[in-house]
Amino acid sequence: MQKKTSSNQPLTPIGQVLDVIVDRCRSDNRGGIAHLIRIWEKTIGPPISENARPFAVKGDLLLVHVSSSAWLHQLRFLKDELLAKFNAGLESQRIGEIKFKIGPL
Template identity: 25%
Template sequence: MKFTKNVEDVIANFRGLPRTVSAAARRDPTPLDNILAVLQEKYKLEKPSPERTLVENWEKIFGPSMCERCHPVRIKDEHTLVVSVTNQTLRSELQFMKRSILKKIQKLEHCEDINELVIRS
């Protein structure tokens, strides 16, 4: 029967044997600076993005009354913004405003490629 490392360590402790030491436990830890650099490169955290621009300008796009009742979910296929709303009534209201909302979004920096808006309740 195969046990996890933690279970093997408990059994070894109970029997008075030394704990198992894996190869990963013996090597030096990776400096946090290196991990952060890899994450910044992988997720492009330093570069401006449409997601960041949308979040920063959400109230400007939807106004103070609606911005708290709808939230961006994701940008699908780099051209479609998916928005989640709190109820069906708000969804219907935003469907009528879709064209004007898209124009506001397309005027934002880094959001020019967004040409479709999907509203989900």
């Protein structure tokens, strides 16, 4: 049995490793969440896109993380307008509902 030699390289925290894996899984250019984020930023624009970002999609439901409870409250009033703008920027996929939740951007 061989003895393992230690490396002088620092250890990488598991959280960083998982972030990289999740980002790779979400970077599908054919309609993945990274594509939806780009469309969101383009169609919705600042300051909303700086404080709210698509996080997941399930069927025709888009889950959007927001930065604070104030933004959550405001975006609920703008939901129909945001949904129309976002769908106008999509080529084929359509979102039927947006749900806002406080979470990491």
